[in-house]
Amino acid sequence: MVLHSDLIHASNEMNLNKLRQIFSDNESLVIRSLMNKNGSLLASFVYLNILVDEKYLNQHLVRKLNEDLYIKTGPANELALNTLNSLGTVIELKHIEAVVSLITDAGIAVMVEGSCVAYGILMPGYETRAIEEPKIEINVRGPKESFTEDLQQNLSMVHRKLKTPDLKSISYVIGQQSQTKVMLLYLENRIDPTLLAEIRNKIESIQLDVLIVNAQIEELIQDNIFTPFPQIFSTERPDRIATALGRGKAAIITDGTPIALIAPTSFFEMLHPSEDLYERFYFANFLRVLRLICLFISLFGPALYISLTTFHLEMIPTPLMMAFISSKAGIPFPTFIEAILMETAFEILREASLRLPRAVGQSVSIVGALIIGEAAVQSGIVSRPMVIVVAMTGIASFAIPSFSTAIALRMLRFPFILIAASYGVFGLSLSMFILIMHLCSLQTFGVPFLEPVSFNSIRDTLMKYILLPVKYRENVMQVKAGRADAPQRKKGGFLHRNDEDEYR
């Protein structure tokens, strides 16, 4: 589509001709005209019938406008404006390209003969998906609603959770062709103005032709492109967005994507699902520790097994060593090859069960589990401990709540296996050191990626990491002391001790 910066002409026919030219070969374009008694043109409606609610248009807009233009006296454009104002928000359009973008955005353009201004009113009539239960971030006690593809619906879900005028939403249109609406949400009294300015700058500088999903935005606004770890949290839960906004973060929702982005984010936040805040604090803390163990297993599980069974036999307790020896008898491959075989098989299985139709996927995972588990052991290709290690590693990686973080961990497992097979625990500790250094070096929007972890103050780190009972969390105490609006980002940190905003 080529947009011309043409002003709207007083002659309706000329304007309509231009629109016909722009929307040539588009059967959905509808141009309806209201004529005077003497056959002269009064006004025209232009819209795409696949996008607008035609029933509402016929019953209300057309009938009312017809009556008003016939019966009432006065300038036609004023009469039309009054009628439209009574039906909804009216947008004044002075350029043909503005008319075109309104039409493509499920709007109806009303052009009055003799007026150089057209009026637009949005009247979407297309079907949208109903609000459904979250499919990725499932929880037990939390709300059971997730975002849909409809921007307005998503926005309303967030508004219902944060009923405050402080909730601001800045709208952007990104994509030369797609004209996708993107909204930046934040709580005015919570967000750090410099952070807001940085995010706004980054979004404004996005140059895209077509924006389909907000993963494209994530790619463009993140600070470090080549790190395997995601630096912007993506969620399908409105409650998670509400919590994040309360912590002084910003959220980005995109039309057509049922996932919202939260920036800035820390690595450990990706390990904490919203469920943590809904469970009793003992259990929540237990789960937090458990997830750290899962993180370690999913990264180093097979690598540690390889290095222990090929380099450091003395580190395995004797009874376990006896079990390993007996199960490894007759296996034709070295442990390293076994691990690579099994890990690759596991990844193939995971990918296949994810992409296949649900009914088939179930059977694939069962067949795959049988093949990997029992058949491989029976046929003497892999040893039983290796099956256990790979299965354990796989399950541990599924316990990481953030899907994109889990992918990063799974991917890093392979180089670790290679290093373990060459240099044992020594190589593994070196690579772990490099990984930690890399994570320490990352920053998102000026915030350290390993944010709650501070080597200067272990107490502070623990206070932020361990969830206290609601009564003793810092923000509750601030509300009691009349300092509810106190939290401000300090020294590059954004997490306050034990956030509980949803409990206030």
Next chain:
Amino acid sequence: MLRNEKKEVSCIAMMRMNTVKIILSICLLTCTAGCSADVTEISDIALVTATGIDYDKKTKKYTFTSYCLLPTTTSTANTGKLSDWVVSASGSSILDAAKKLRSQVGKTLIWQHNKFIIIGEGAARYSFYEIMDFMIRNRQIRITSFLFVSKGRAVNLLHMNTETEDLLSNDLLGKVRNEKDWGRSISQSIQNIANWNTDPYRGFVAGKISKSRHSFKSKDALSLSGGSVFNHGKWVGWLDEQDVLVVHLLSDKSKWKNLTFSESFPFHDSNVTLHFKLDKQSIQCRDTDGPTVDIHLSLTSTVGEIEHYLSVDKLDTIIQLEHAASTFLENKIKHSLSHFQKDLNVDVIGFSDLFYQHYPKEWAALKHKWSDIYPTIPVQAHVTVKIDKLGLNQYLGDH
């Protein structure tokens, strides 16, 4: 200007080339995974869990025996079982014999899980220093493994089947664990032995392993009981079970804190068996009018068996019983110490260490004639027994 641009272009080209080189080398490095010379595949090893060393004085040859564990089958259908395999080799030195084992074994022998070193009587008598030297120098042998001296040749013991039909190493480990329940056997780690072995003033007691045959069984069985005494880096003789118990009672806390033992002694025309547990132990030395040693032991006890009726519900009887038990234990300790001092003349308890710690100045004079003074040191043993539990307070059968 043109020259500068050319320079910049060539710089960028160089950087790209370098990046490509680095990426290529990383890709090539991945191919080396598993190529390290240090890799020992678990399927290629034989796990040595007990080692025997014998020495023949006539031929001056060492026999090195390894008790190895191997998978029962190479088929994966029947995994989970291990079979034992004993292999021996002889050589002019221990290392020579150990290296010769390689010619007889199709697997890589791994000593890191070895828990037991069994030394034959002849080797302990004539070549203990060389054996200790070998074990401490060898990086694969753990200094936490236990050292036993065998009555007879070690290789014969390693070839024996156990009564439980379990692996020999598991059976021995179980016997070591049971030590705390009866106190008549002793197990010492190589680390402790190495520390004591260099001490010219004190000796020590190591474990003793022997064959034993019960009258109702046709087969010989391995048994850990008694001890073997070493002095000045040489084997001196055996200790019987009663003396080993006294060694336990007078050793450091790690040896007696979990120890329970039972003793039978006559009391009021009856024979009483009590279970004892040591609560407090103190060994003090004095050097006022010549060196003396005071031993204070405080034990708790439970009545285990009473042969005939005894009115143990009366306080008097209990006090008398406690007194009798204390006297019995005191005599037992005195008897054993007298054996250590007079018969063996070996400081197995480590009185010399006590004098060195508490009277360093006096020790400087004492140490030169220690071997003469030690047998004459008066030792006072004070034992206090307190009976905690009586069990049933009346003997039902006799009433």
